[in-house]
Amino acid sequence: MPQSAEPTVPSPWLPGDAQLARVWLALQQRHAAAADWPAFDQRLRTHLGTLRDELATLYSERHDFEPFLIDLLRQCFAAWQSRDESLKALDNQREHDPDWFQSERLLGGVCYVDLFAGNFAGVEASIPYFQELGLSYLHLMPPFQCPEPHSDGGYAVSSYRQTSAKLGHIDELRRLSARLREAGISLVLDFVFNHTADEHDWAVAAAAGDPRYRDFFFIFPDRTEPDRYERTLREIFPDEHPGAFSQLPDGRWVWTTFHSYQWDLNYANPAVFAAMAGEMLFIANLGVEFLRMDAVAFIWKRLGTVCENLPEAHTLLRAYNALARIAAPSLLFKSEAIVHPDDVVKYIAPAECQVSYNPLQMALLWNTLATREVNLLQQALENRHALPAGTAWVNYVRSHDDIGWTFADEDAAQFGINGFDHRQFLNRFYVNRFAGSFARGVPFQDNPATGDCRISGTCASLCGLEQGDSHAVARILLLYGIVLSAGGIPLIYLGDEIGALNDMGYLADPGKAGDSRWVHRPPRSAARHAQRGDPTTDAGRIHLGLRRLIAQRAATPAFAGGHLIGFRTKNPGVLGFTRPHREGDVLVLANLSEYGQRVSAEVLSAMPDFALDLVSGAHAGLRGGLALGPYQMVWLRLGT
Ligand code: GLC
Numbered sequence: 001m002p003q004s005a006e007p008t009v010p011s012p013w014l015p016g017d018a019q020l021a022r023v024w025l026a027l028q029q030r031h032a033a034a035a036d037w038p039a040f041d042q043r044l045r046t047h048l049g050t051l052r053d054e055l056a057t058l059y060s061e062r063h064d065f066e067p068f069l070i071d072l073l074r075q076c077f078a079a080w081q082s083r084d085e086s087l088k089a090l091d092n093q094r095e096h097d098p099d100w101f102q103s104e105r106l107l108g109g110v111c112y113v114d115l116f117a118g119n120f121a122g123v124e125a126s127i128p129y130f131q132e133l134g135l136s137y138l139h140l141m142p143p144f145q146c147p148e149p150h151s152d153g154g155y156a157v158s159s160y161r162q163t164s165a166k167l168g169h170i171d172e173l174r175r176l177s178a179r180l181r182e183a184g185i186s187l188v189l190d191f192v193f194n195h196t197a198d199e200h201d202w203a204v205a206a207a208a209g210d211p212r213y214r215d216f217f218f219i220f221p222d223r224t225e226p227d228r229y230e231r232t233l234r235e236i237f238p239d240e241h242p243g244a245f246s247q248l249p250d251g252r253w254v255w256t257t258f259h260s261y262q263w264d265l266n267y268a269n270p271a272v273f274a275a276m277a278g279e280m281l282f283i284a285n286l287g288v289e290f291l292r293m294d295a296v297a298f299i300w301k302r303l304g305t306v307c308e309n310l311p312e313a314h315t316l317l318r319a320y321n322a323l324a325r326i327a328a329p330s331l332l333f334k335s336e337a338i339v340h341p342d343d344v345v346k347y348i349a350p351a352e353c354q355v356s357y358n359p360l361q362m363a364l365l366w367n368t369l370a371t372r373e374v375n376l377l378q379q380a381l382e383n384r385h386a387l388p389a390g391t392a393w394v395n396y397v398r399s400h401d402d403i404g405w406t407f408a409d410e411d412a413a414q415f416g417i418n419g420f421d422h423r424q425f426l427n428r429f430y431v432n433r434f435a436g437s438f439a440r441g442v443p444f445q446d447n448p449a450t451g452d453c454r455i456s457g458t459c460a461s462l463c464g465l466e467q468g469d470s471h472a473v474a475r476i477l478l479l480y481g482i483v484l485s486a487g488g489i490p491l492i493y494l495g496d497e498i499g500a501l502n503d504m505g506y507l508a509d510p511g512k513a514g515d516s517r518w519v520h521r522p523p524r525s526a527a528r529h530a531q532r533g534d535p536t537t538d539a540g541r542i543h544l545g546l547r548r549l550i551a552q553r554a555a556t557p558a559f560a561g562g563h564l565i566g567f568r569t570k571n572p573g574v575l576g577f578t579r580p581h582r583e584g585d586v587l588v589l590a591n592l593s594e595y596g597q598r599v600s601a602e603v604l605s606a607m608p609d610f611a612l613d614l615v616s617g618a619h620a621g622l623r624g625g626l627a628l629g630p631y632q633m634v635w636l637r638l639g640t
C-alpha cells in the first residue's frame with residue numbers, strides 16, 4: 001500500500017492523521033458490509049489511535065508496520081465476528097458498568113481442574129459448592145495442552161487452542177464457562193504469553209531451523225550472548241537450571257527464564273505480538289472475563305538490564321489492552337508481577353491491567369504472623385494500598401506459587417530492619433528452623449550463592465495446623481479476615497477454606513518431584529470436604545468461620561472498592577484501618593499475636609461510645625478502650 005497517498009474517501013481521521021485514515025479505510029472497505037461491523041467500528045474509532053501509538057513505539061521502524069497493523073485488525077475483526085452473542089451482551093453490560101468488579105460481593109476462588117474436580121465436568125458439578133462459598137470469580141489454572149510429565153502445572157503451553165486431554169475437550173471448557181456465567185461466576189484463565197512449551201508448534205519449528213519461527217524465540221549459536229545477558233539477570237528457578245538459558249541438543253542456547261522446557265517469546269518481533277494477539281482473543285472468546293497476565297514483568301528483554309519491568313512491557317500491555325477493548329470489551333487484565341512494590345503498581349491502570357495481585361500484602365501478612373509486629377503491614381496499607389480509579393487489588397493469603405519476601409528494603413529500613421537479614425529470619429521461621437515457630441513450610445529455590453530462598457506450604461500448614469498449634473484456626477481466619485476487609489477482590493486458594501495441609505505425595509510424581517510448590521497443591525480432600533459443616537472439626541471451624549466472614553462482607557457496603565484509611569492503634573501487635581462509607585464507616589482492628597492486646601481509650605476517643613462488631617454480632621463499648629483476644633479481629637461499624 002502506498003504510504004504517502006491521501007485517501008479520497010472520507011475517514012474519521014482526515015485530514016489530521018493520514019496513517020490512521022489509511023488503516024481504517026482498509027478495514028472499512030473490506031468489512032463494512034458485515035452485520036458485526038458497526039459495533040466494532042465504534043470501538044475501533046475510540047481505540048485505534050492508542051493501539052497504533054503503542055505499537056509504533058515498538059515496531060514503526062519496520063517497513064511493513066502499516067500492513068502489519070491492518071492484518072492485526074483484520075484478525076481482531078474476525079475474532080469479534082466469532083464472539084458468542086451472550087458474550088457480546090456481557091460486553092455491553094460491562095461497558096455500562098465499568099466498576100462492577102469493585103463490588104463487596106465479588107469474591108474469587110482458584111484451583112487446578114484436575115486436582116480439584118478431575119476434569120471440566122467435575123468443575124461444573126462443583127458450581128453449587130462455589131455458590132455455597134459465595135464465589136463470583138473462578139480462576140482455573142492453565143487447562144491448555146502441555147507437555148507430560150513436565151508442564152509447570154500447565155504454565156508450559158503447547159497449544160492455546162486445545163485443552164489438556166485429561167481435563168476434557170475445549171468445547172467442554174466453553175460449556176463450563178457458559179454455566180459459570182449463568183451462575184454469576186466470572187471465569188478467569190491465564191494468558192501465558194511470556195513463553196511457550198518447547199512442544200508448541202512454533203518451538204518445534206524453531207528447533208528444526210525454520211527461520212520464521214526461530215525468530216519467535218531467543219536462540220543463540222553459542223554462549224556469547226547468553227553470557228552477556230546473564231551478567232545482569234536474576235535466576236528464577238536455579239534448582240532446575242542455573243541462569244536464564246538452556247542448551248538445545250544441537251548445541252544452541254535458548255532463553256528460558258523459568259524451566260528449560262518454557263521458551264521465552266521474543267516480542268521485539270512484531271509477528272510474535274500478532275500471533276499471541278490471536279491466541280489472546282481466542283481465549284477471550286472462551287468466555288474469559290479476567291485474563292491473568294502471567295509473568296508479565298519478563299516479557300521484554302534488553303541487554304545490560306535485569307530484563308524485568310522494562311518500559312516496553314507496559315507498552316505491550318497497553319497494546320493488548322487496546323485490542324481487548326476493540327474485540328472483547330468485557331475482558332479485563334490481571335497483572336501477575338511478583339516484584340518490588342514500586343514496580344507492581346506500574347502495571348495497574350485502566351489502560352493496562354485493571355486488577356493485580358497484591359504480593360506485598362500477602363508477604364506482609366505472613367511477616368506479621370512471624371514477628372507479631374504490624375509495623376510493615378500497617379505502613380503498606382497506609383502508603384502502598386491506594387490505586388488509580390477503575391482498578392483494584394486482588395488480595396490473597398496463598399496462591400499456587402511460593403511466598404517471596406517482596407517487601408521494599410527502603411520500607412523496612414524505616415523501622416531499622418535490614419531487608420536481607422530479615423528475609424533470612426522469615427525463611428528460617430517458615431521452614432520451622434526458628435525456636436517457637438508454628439509453621440511447617442518447605443524451602444523453594446534455596447540458592448546458597450545469593451542467599452535467596454522462597455517458601456512453599458499450604459495456608460493451614462504455615463499457620464500451625466499441621467503442628468497442632470492451638471491458634472492455627474484463628475490465624476487462618478484472621479489472615480482471610482484481613483484480606484476480605486482491606487479492599488479489592490479477595491481470592492481464596494481452594495483448599496484453604498477447609499484447612500488443606502501440606503502433601504508430600506508430589507514426590508512420587510516425576511513431573512512434580514523437583515518443585516516444592518506442589519507441597520501446597522494437594523488434591524481436594526473428600527474427607528475434609530465432608531467435615532466442612534461440622535464445627536467440632538478443624539475443617540468445619542475454618543469453613544464455617546470463613547463463610548460467616550464472607551457473608552458479612554457481602555452485606556457491608558463499606559467493603560466495596562479499595563478506599564482505606566490507616567488507623568494507628570499505638571499497639572505494635574494490632575493492625576488498624578477504616579473503610580469509609582456514607583452509611584457508616586467500618587473500623588477494622590486485628591490482633592496479630594497470640595497474646596491478648598488492648599487498644600486504649602485514648603486511641604479510640606474520637607469513636608462513638610458503642611459500635612456493632614460485624615464479626616461477632618455483639619456491641620462493643622469503646623469508652624474504656626477495647627480488649628482483643630489472641631488473633632481476634634473486629635469489624636466495628638461506626639455510626640448508624
Ligand atoms: C507464573 C506462575 C508460575 C509459573 C511461572 C512461569 O509465575 O504463577 O506458577 O511457574 O509463571 O509460567
Ligand code: GLC
Nearest residue numbers: 236295336338339401402404
Ligand atoms: C518469581 C517470579 C514470579 C513467579 C515466581 C514463581 O518470583 O518473579 O513471577 O510467579 O517466581 O515461583
